[in-house]
Amino acid sequence: MAAEIIEFPERGRDRLVSSIARLxxxxxxxxxxxxxxxxAGVDRLLAIMEHMGDRLVDLATLVLDEESKLQARKAFISLSDKIAETREAFEQVGDRTHT
Structure with a gap:
């Protein structure tokens, strides 16, 4: 995903339906x-996973109560951290194979 398209909610459509469509x-x-x-490589798939996590958080804000929203945000922050760690690990492996 080299470039991200800014999406505006469609008029007359429910935000939940729009969020699910984007997902x-x-x-x-x-x-x-x-x-x-x-x-295409792991990096591209990890970027898509990050984007999907963002979309899931958006979706969670539409359907969950406040406590559940907070838990979802924490879970996706953890997911983002794990994705960053995975990227670092693959970069280190790549560096070692190129030397």
Missing amino acids: ETIVREVERIVADEPE
Whole structure:
């Protein structure tokens, strides 16, 4: 995902429906990459996972109570941290294979 398109809610559509549609778009992108571009690399898939996490947090704010929203945010912060750690690990492995 080299560039992100700014999406505005469609008029007359429920925000929940719009959020789910955006999430489905991300899932289709992951499926396409895995099927058509397996060499795309872990970094690209991790970026998509981050984007999906952001979309899930947006969706959670629409359907969860305040306590659950806070738990969801904490979970996705943890996910982002794990994604960053995974990137670092792959970069270190890549550095070692190039030396």
